[in-house]
Structures are given as C-alpha cells and as structure tokens.
Amino acid sequence: MTQVLRLTQKQPVSPRITRFRFEHPEGRSLPVFSGGAHVMVTMRDGEVLRRNAYSLISDPQDSSGYEIAVQREDQGRGGSNFLHEKAQPGMMLQIGAPVNLFGLNLTARKHLMIAGGVGITPFLSQLHEVVRLHAPFELHLAIRSRNELPALAIPDAAQVHVSDEGSRMNLTEILSTQPLGTHLYVCGSARMIEGVLTEASALGWPKDALHSEEFLAPAPGVPFEVNCARSDKTLTVGAHQSLLEALEAAGIDTPWLCRGGACGQCETDILACDGEIEHHDHWLDPAEHCSKIMPCVSRFRGALLTIDR
Amino acid sequence: MTISVPDTVFASRPRHAPLQARPCASALMIADEAGSAALLSLAKLAPELMPRSTILICSGSDATAAIRDLQPARLVEIGARTELPAALRGLLAEARMGLQAYIAGAEDLIDQAVAVLQTAGLPPGAIQTERRGSPARRMQCVHCKAITEGVTSDPYCCPGCSRSLYVRDHFSRRLGAYQGVCVDAETPGIVPEAQEISQ
Numbered sequence: 001m002t003q004v005l006r007l008t009q010k011q012p013v014s015p016r017i018t019r020f021r022f023e024h025p026e027g028r029s030l031p032v033f034s035g036g037a038h039v040m041v042t043m044r045d046g047e048v049l050r051r052n053a054y055s056l057i058s059d060p061q062d063s064s065g066y067e068i069a070v071q072r073e074d075q076g077r078g079g080s081n082f083l084h085e086k087a088q089p090g091m092m093l094q095i096g097a098p099v100n101l102f103g104l105n106l107t108a109r110k111h112l113m114i115a116g117g118v119g120i121t122p123f124l125s126q127l128h129e130v131v132r133l134h135a136p137f138e139l140h141l142a143i144r145s146r147n148e149l150p151a152l153a154i155p156d157a158a159q160v161h162v163s164d165e166g167s168r169m170n171l172t173e174i175l176s177t178q179p180l181g182t183h184l185y186v187c188g189s190a191r192m193i194e195g196v197l198t199e200a201s202a203l204g205w206p207k208d209a210l211h212s213e214e215f216l217a218p219a220p221g222v223p224f225e226v227n228c229a230r231s232d233k234t235l236t237v238g239a240h241q242s243l244l245e246a247l248e249a250a251g252i253d254t255p256w257l258c259r260g261g262a263c264g265q266c267e268t269d270i271l272a273c274d275g276e277i278e279h280h281d282h283w284l285d286p287a288e289h290c291s292k293i294m295p296c297v298s299r300f301r302g303a304l305l306t307i308d309r
Numbered sequence: 310m311t312i313s314v315p316d317t318v319f320a321s322r323p324r325h326a327p328l329q330a331r332p333c334a335s336a337l338m339i340a341d342e343a344g345s346a347a348l349l350s351l352a353k354l355a356p357e358l359m360p361r362s363t364i365l366i367c368s369g370s371d372a373t374a375a376i377r378d379l380q381p382a383r384l385v386e387i388g389a390r391t392e393l394p395a396a397l398r399g400l401l402a403e404a405r406m407g408l409q410a411y412i413a414g415a416e417d418l419i420d421q422a423v424a425v426l427q428t429a430g431l432p433p434g435a436i437q438t439e440r441r442g443s444p445a446r447r448m449q450c451v452h453c454k455a456i457t458e459g460v461t462s463d464p465y466c467c468p469g470c471s472r473s474l475y476v477r478d479h480f481s482r483r484l485g486a487y488q489g490v491c492v493d494a495e496t497p498g499i500v501p502e503a504q505e506i507s508q
Contacts, residue, residue, distance in 0.1 A: 175406070175407065176405065176407060178406040178407075179404075180401065180404050180405065180406060180408065180429050181429075181431070182430075201332065202332050203332070203334050203406075203407040204332055204333030204334045204335070204407035204408060204435065205435075206432050206433075207434050208432045208433060209406065209432045209434065
C-alpha cells in the first residue's frame with residue numbers, strides 16, 4: 001500500500017542530517033505503526049525512479065504525520081541527495097505503508113539499544129513505546145564528533161559516546177552487565193553491527209536476544225545479463241542499477257518490501273548459473289547461496305544466469 | 310500412510326540434543342544422577358568452561374564425586390527435586406546476560422528447570438537440554454490444574470480430581486509441564502488400559 005503525502009517540514013538537524021515531515025494532503029489520519037518501522041519513499045528524480053527505505057522517527061501512535069531523518073550520502077545512489085537538494089515543502093511524494101523489521105521484543109525485561117550515528121533513527125520511534133510501556137531501557141549512541149549529534153528527541157538518559165573526545169563505548173562492559181531477559185538492538189554501519197553482534201555472541205548472548213537493522217543500498221558493480229525463464233526475457237542490469245530495478249524496468253513483477261536485503265520478499269530461485277553470485281543480503285542462509293538470489297541488493301558476475309522470474 | 314512433519318513446523322514437545330559447548334561469560338549446569346554423565350562428557354570436550362561454571366546437582370549421588378573433580382567455580386547439591394525451583398532462583402538472582410544453561414537428566418527435571426530459567430528471563434536460545442534417564446513427565450491436569458511429577462503411564466489418574474488423564478505431547482513452556490486431558494470425556498467410564506511411557 002502506498003499513499004501520496006505532502007512534505008510539510010524540512011529542517012536540518014545536523015550538518016548532514018535533515019528531518020522531513022509528511023502529512024496527508026487533506027489532513028486525514030495516517031495508519032499508526034510500531035516502533036522501529038520504516039517507510040519506502042519513492043522519488044521521481046527526472047527520468048530516474050528512486051526508492052529508499054527510511055526509519056520513522058515520530059511517535060508510532062501519532063497519526064497526524066510521519067517523520068523521517070535522512071543523512072546525505074554524497075557517495076550514495078542519489079536518493080538522499082534528492083531529498084536534501086530537490087525535495088521542498090509542498091512537494092508530493094509516494095510514501096509506502098509502514099513496515100517493521102526491527103520491532104521491540106515485548107517479552108524483553110530490558111531493552112539495550114546501541115546506535116551508531118544516523119542509526120539512532122529507528123530507536124526514536126521505539127523510545128515512545130518503551131516509555132509508554134514503562135519498560136527499562138539503556139540507549140548508547142556512538143558518534144564521531146559532537147557536532148554530529150542530531151537535534152532530535154534523544155532522551156536525557158541516553159549515553160552519548162563521542163570518539164573525537166575519547167569517550168568511546170566500552171562494549172564489553174555494556175554487554176557484561178545486563179540483567180537476564182535483556183534484548184539487544186543495534187543499528188548503524190555494517191561494521192558496527194558486525195562488531196556488536198560478534199562481541200555479544202562471544203559473551204554468550206543467544207541469537208534470540210539479538211536484533212539488528214542495516215539498510216543496504218544496492219552496491220554498484222559490473223553490468224551483467226540475466227535470463228528470466230518465466231517471462232522469457234533477457235535483461236542487462238546496469239552498473240548502478242539493481243537486478244530488482246532492472247526487472248521492474250522490464251515490467252517483470254517481483255514482490256518486494258525493504259529493498260535492502262533484509263525482509264526476504266524478493267527471494268528468487270536460480271535455475272542456472274555459470275559464474276559467481278555476489279550475495280549482499282542479510283536474508284539467505286549460506287546453504288542457499290547456490291540456489292537463490294535476492295535481486296534487491298545482489299549481483300552476478302560470469303557467463304550465464306537464469307532466474308525463475 | 311506416514312505423515313512426516315517438516316522441521317520448520319512448531320513442535321509442542323521440547324526437543325533435546327547432546328549438550329554442546331558454547332561461548333559464554335558464565336555457565337549454569339543442572340543435572341540429576343543420570344544427567345551427570347552428560348556433564349562429564351561436556352567437560353571432557355570443553356574443560357575451559359569449568360572455571361566459569363556453577364553446577365547444581367539434584368538428588369546427590371555417587372556421580373557427585375566425579376562432578377566435584379571437574380572443579381567447577383561452584384558446586385551446589387540439593388537433596389529432593391522439590392528444592393530445585395528455589396535453589397535455581399537463588400542462583401539466578403544475580404545472573405547477567407551471557408549466561409548459558411546446560412541441563413541434563415530426566416524429562417521432568419529438564420522441563421521444570423527450563424521453566425524456572427525462562428521465568429527468570431533467560432532466553433530459550435541460551436538453554437540446552439539433553440535427556441538422560443527417565444522419560445517420566447511433569448503433567449498438568451487441564452481440569453483442576455494439579456501438577457503431577459514423574460508420570461510414567463498413560464493414561465494416569467489425576468491426584469487432584471481423580472480423572473483419568475490422557476498424556477499428550479502438548480507442552481506448556483510457561484509451566485514446564487505437559488497438558489493432560491480427560492481420556493474418557495466422550496465415553497465416560499471407558500478408560501483405555503494404561504501403558505508405560507516409552508519416550
């Protein structure tokens with residue numbers, strides 16, 4: 001489900017992060033959501049259709065509008081730049097219904113949240129829920145320098161670690177002092193998530209208490225050809241295009257939800273492969289790497305790829 | 310016709326598997342006499358766990374001497390199974406995430422220990438179980454809620470309400486008990502002959 005909403009506020013909150021607010025053009029209520037949910041923002045940028053997922057940062061129970069915070073990625077594919085440079089209040093944008101792949105586990109006794117930089121965003125909506133539930137929480141935010149601290153509703157109880165000031169996060173200590181029943185949530189760069197999850201596992205935290213979210217942008221790569229057996233078409237995927245985008249451009253229907261390698265919706269069977277799949281997703285089990293591909297983020301390099309689309 | 314149940318389908322019955330050493334900040338091992346052998350095997354595979362381990366032995370036995378030789382950080386012995394919940398809660402009071410639990414022994418010991426651990430907040434992913442010894446089950450009567458320890462025959466007579474109860478695989482993780490239901494509800498008085506529970 002997608003609705004066309006009006007951009008009503010655009011406000012810089014740090015040198016690279018801007019807050020955007022969207023409302024229904026006729027003032028109607030929007031569906032409420034749950035903490036940690038994201039929306040897919042579709043942008044018509046000239047000839048290019050861009051779709052980026054952003055975490056909602058507003059109160060999940062507030063149906064008067066949706067707010068997101070977007071960091072400008074100059075090396076990115078252009079979605080965040082479009083929002084920073086071209087999107088202006090009054091503009092209408094397609095905003096998908098909220099989807100949550102990073103919800104709070106409500107059986108947790110305590111919520112331990114670890115954010116790196118703009119990775120604070122999913123926690124901002126979760127915090128509304130945590131406060132409403134009177135659930136104990138601990139929030140750590142790691143940033144490089146003080147001026148990166150975004151002017152967003154970060155609670156006073158948050159522990160801010162600024163690497164420029166030498167106040168780095170002591171992960172081992174944080175992970176060693178949590179009461180039984182604590183669930184850990186981490187959102188930030190791939191490297192940070194990997195670091196936190198590896199340390200937690202080494203310290204005996206079971207997988208069912210660990211949650212992470214990283215939105216992957218499809219990595220660019222070498223153009224490649226793909227045969228779509230069911231539609232009987234052969235496509236070329238461009239260097240800066242994802243396989244999913246190429247399928248859509250060719251009118252081949254492929255389900256999707258997160259477009260970031262996390263939700264599993266676009267999972268596609270491989271029928272023939274002579275070459276190497278570059279798997280970039282967080283979804284497939286390594287045992288499935290020979291038989292499936294996630295077209296939203298993964299690519300191919302080799303002589304022949306035939307997929308069941 | 311054989312009906313095969315795919316592994317992905319939720320199974321009500323708890324599954325047990327040989328204990329495997331996992332990385333952890335601390336370990337809590339719980340065993341009865343038969344289960345002690347499983348702890349000895351685990352210690353042989355991962356002796357480095359022992360200095361971080363608290364071992365709780367239920368119904369002290371000859372095996373305790375061998376367990377003591379493993380030199381765990383702490384060894385707690387309790388006499389009767391009825392002391393298990395209180396003893397466990399005491400050990401868990403100061404526990405932190407990073408604790409991995411290893412439980413070995415009779416079905417009913419495992420089920421009761423798992424329920425106490427989960428109530429204390431330990432996630433299921435941090436609990437391993439290996440059945441050694443008796444398949445005796447903890448049963449809850451769904452009618453009068455009486456819990457009967459050590460049920461070894463099916464059906465059995467509920468000591469709470471005297472109904473004959475059918476021993477099913479429907480398991481309550483919250484209670485750590487199987488759910489027994491009246492076996493002759495449709496045919497009052499016609500109770501099948503009791504059979505030994507074999508697994």
